[in-house]
Structure formats: C-alpha cells, structure tokens
Amino acid sequence: DTAVSQTPKYLVTQMGNDKSIKCEQNLGHDTMYWYKQDSKKFLKIMFSYNNKELIINETVPNRFSPKSPDKAHLNLHINSLELGDSAVYFCASSQGGGGFTDTQYFGPGTRLTVL
Amino acid sequence: AQRVTQPEKLLSVFKGAPVELKCNYSYSGSPELFWYVQYSRQRLQLLLRHISRESIKGFTADLNKGETSFHLKKPFAQEEDSAMYYCALSGRNGANNLFFGTGTRLTVIP
Numbered sequence: 001d002t003a004v005s006q007t008p009k010y011l012v013t014q015m016g017n018d019k020s021i022k023c024e025q026n027l028g029h030d031t032m033y034w035y036k037q038d039s040k041k042f043l044k045i046m047f048s049y050n051n052k053e054l055i056i057n058e059t060v061p062n063r064f065s066p067k068s069p070d071k072a073h074l075n076l077h078i079n080s081l082e083l084g085d086s087a088v089y090f091c092a093s094s095q096g097g098g099g100f101t102d103t104q105y106f107g108p109g110t111r112l113t114v115l
Numbered sequence: 116a117q118r119v120t121q122p123e124k125l126l127s128v129f130k131g132a133p134v135e136l137k138c139n140y141s142y143s144g145s146p147e148l149f150w151y152v153q154y155s156r157q158r159l160q161l162l163l164r165h166i167s168r169e170s171i172k173g174f175t176a177d178l179n180k181g182e183t184s185f186h187l188k189k190p191f192a193q194e195e196d197s198a199m200y201y202c203a204l205s206g207r208n209g210a211n212n213l214f215f216g217t218g219t220r221l222t223v224i225p
Contacts, residue, residue, distance in 0.1 A: 092213075
C-alpha cells in the first residue's frame with residue numbers, strides 16, 4: 001500500500017518530556033514536510049526537507065527538530081514538551097526537489113496531547 | 116508575505132444547491148493555488164490545483180488574479196461533499212511550502 005504513514009496515531013504525554021513522531025513514505029518522493037494543525041484547524045508549515053536542504057519556518061521553536069535517517073523517513077523530535085504543543089501533526093511528501101508546483105501527499109496525522 | 120484567507124469557517128447548503136467556498140490570497144509573485152479536502156476520519160488530500168484546470172468530483176476553481184481569489188464551486192452539492200476544505204498557496208520562493216487558509220467546514224444537508 002503506497003502512502004505516507006505516521007506513528008503513533010495518538011500520543012499523550014506529560015509536560016517536559018521528550019517525544020518523537022515517525023513518518024515514512026514509500027512513494028519514492030524526494031521532499032518531505034511537517035505541518036502543525038492547531039485547535040482552530042489552522043495548518044502551518046514547520047519544516048521542509050530534501051537530501052540537499054532543510055528549510056525551517058522561523059516561528060518554530062528550536063525544541064522541534066526534524067531528523068531524516070534516509071530519503072523515505074523524516075521524524076519529528078520534540079524536546080521539553082509544552083502545553084501549547086498539543087496539536088495534530090501532519091507529515092507530507094512530494095516528488096522532486098521542492099518545485100513549487102509539486103503535489104503534496106499527506107499522512108493521516110498524529111494527535112499529540114500534552115498534559 | 117504570503118497569506119491565504121478563507122472567510123467562512125462554516126458553510127451549510129442543501130443537497131442539490133450550488134456551493135461556493137471562498138478563498139482570497141496575498142502574494143507578491145505568481146503563486147500556485149490548491150484546494151485540499153479532508154473527509155471525516157480520512158487524511159488530507161489534494162482536490163484540485165489551478166494549473167491543471169480540471170474538474171474533480173464536480174468541483175472547479177478559477178484563479179482570478181485581478182481579485183486575487185481562487186473560489187471553489189460546485190453547481191449541485193452532494194451529501195458526500197461534506198468535509199473540511201482548505202485553500203493553499205505555494206510560491207516560487209524556494210521550498211515547496213504550502214501555506215494554508217484556516218479551512219471551511221462544508222455541511223451538505225440532505
């Protein structure tokens with residue numbers, strides 16, 4: 001089944017903890033992304049990454065860091081979790097080196113709840 | 116800076132009625148515009164893009180550069196169209212980042 005997958009689907013954790021969300025795509029795409037969807041359903045880009053370049057949205061705290069062990073994976077690490085980090089996080093991927101017309105394919109999302 | 120505005124958070128229409136979801140954008144260059152849809156319990160997926168000039172599931176969207184709009188339209192709404200719709204913009208400024216509007220939840224009343 002070709003797709004973008006994320007694990008876990010739900011993540012509940014305490015403030016101050018460090019957690020990771022994994023993302024894998026088997027579409028052979030070159031570029032991957034992380035988005036955050038807040039409680040008001042607003043989707044905001046956090047990172048885009050291909051094997052050449054990591055582009056970070058300047059509003060993202062440095063507690064968030066993407067890590068890519070290979071082209072098919074882009075994991076999201078979050079240190080010292082805060083209440084405001086509670087959201088749904090979406091991974092996405094697109095073919096090519098990040099051309100602006102590339103269609104992005106989204107994972108199912110990970111709902112993170114920080115208590 | 117780029118911005119996408121969807122003025123309606125919620126929109127309800129009766130089955131068979133025409134539907135229009137509004138989207139306005141702000142961008143200094145020539146953007147690529149998209150509509151994404153998220154059905155209940157499903158992942159976000161591309162509905163259509165302006166560069167393709169296609170009709171998907173009966174939906175069309177025309178890019179109006181003069182009004183900086185990319186409204187999504189369908190002449191006869193169906194119950195299965197009920198979903199969350201996001202207008203998105205991608206610009207020629209390096210990374211293929213999508214900038215999303217806040218979304219419109221469409222409910223089609225039987």
